Amino acid sequence: MAYLLLYIDDMILSASSTSLLQQIITKLKFEFAVKDMGALQYFLSIDVQRTDHGFFLSQASYVDDLLKRAGMLNCKPVATPCDTKPKPSSTAGKPIADASFYRIMAGAVQFLTVTRPDIAHAVQQVCLHMHSPPDVHSTMLKRIMRYIKGTPSLGIHLRAASSPTLMAYNDANWAGCLDTRRSTFGFCVFLGDSLISWSSKRQTTVSRSSAEAEYRGVANAVAECSWLRHLLGELHCDISKATVVFCDNVSMVYMSRNPIHHKRTKHIELDIHFVREKVAIGEVRVLHVPSAR
Structure with a gap:
């Protein structure tokens, strides 16, 4: 069954037909002051593209903002979000000078996993060490940044079944x-x-x-x-x-x-x-x- 998506203020409405969607909107307008923003295109930093087969969700614009905040707009891309070596322990390496910046960027990358399952495991490993991040885990975080630099347009396809x-x-x-x-x-x-x-x-x-x-x-x-x-x-x-x-x-x-x-x-x-x-x-x-x- 195909579903239509409509963006109203800070709420997404979904229905199986246009007529049902309009009925819901009419009832909402009768009870609340709402604004119809039309077909869903952008919501909570997620770009929504309509295709003949369904929807494509990505966060390309969010990736650009993320790389700017990290100062890595001109970094060299890598092919994978993490290497195949065993992950270092929490006692490996030396403590970094700015742990708060590490936590901010790790949290920002974590939000990117909403449409990027390919980085979910790498981000999970990085977020395990927010309390006292050493330099080796800061390097792991930078590798994730370098990976999304080369793959900003990846996302999730939602197809009708x-x-x-x-x-x-x-x-x-x-x-x-x-x-x-x-x-x-x-x-x-x-x-x-x-x-x-x-x-x-x-x-x-x-x-x-x-x-x-x-x-x-x-x-x-x-x-x-x-x-x-x-x-x-x-x-x-x-x-x-x-x-x-x-x-x-x-x-x-x-x-x-x-x-x-x-x-x-x-x-x-x-x-x-x-x-x-x-x-x-x-x-x-x-x-x-x-x-x-």
């Missing part, structure tokens, strides 16, 4: 944090061909195996998918098919189907019960995908 389906991909970096040995998990959720939700976050507890780290990540992805299914249901866009969640850990896939809990899995039993319940009622399917894909 004839039959709405939810699909999620999940992965975890087991014990990747050098300071706490906590794992970092990440997931992305697609509605049809459109990426609508993503996250990169450090887990709250230490995982004793890679399968445990993967399972905790899948539990978070399944929780996000369950919330999205309920939200779409309230919008009268019911999803009849089960949500497919992909992960690259075979042990995790077996645990989602096996009703027997062994001693080695008791410490993650709540997450196992949560995911297995969704699998049992047919709302979720957990499948394996090779790491190369």
Whole structure:
């Protein structure tokens, strides 16, 4: 189902038809003093471009302002937002002179992840050290700036889907944090061909195996998918098919189907019960995908 977007003052209205949209606007004008700004083009630093297939969201103008504030308008672009080397610990390097500027720029880059999932993990790593940033993490922040310098027009495509389906991909970096040995998990959720939700976050507890780290990540992805299914249901866009969640850990896939809990899995039993319940009622399917894909 295609939806129309209209910008009124500080509010975006969406409807499935022009007539319904006009009815809503008329009722709002009767109750409030509102101003119709026409078709949505710009909102909260997000540029909205209409195409034949849907919408394209980007923050190109925000990127220019961000590079100006950082004094990096003429910096040399790089191909990736972070390198493949292990991330430095919080004790590596020397404290920087202006920690407040680091926090301001890290927060500003974090807002850019609204339309840039490609920098979500790199920004998450940078934001972990806002309390006392060393120079090595300042270099990581500058690398993100250099990356967005070369990719200012990247964004998110929102396309219409004839039959709405939810699909999620999940992965975890087991014990990747050098300071706490906590794992970092990440997931992305697609509605049809459109990426609508993503996250990169450090887990709250230490995982004793890679399968445990993967399972905790899948539990978070399944929780996000369950919330999205309920939200779409309230919008009268019911999803009849089960949500497919992909992960690259075979042990995790077996645990989602096996009703027997062994001693080695008791410490993650709540997450196992949560995911297995969704699998049992047919709302979720957990499948394996090779790491190369």
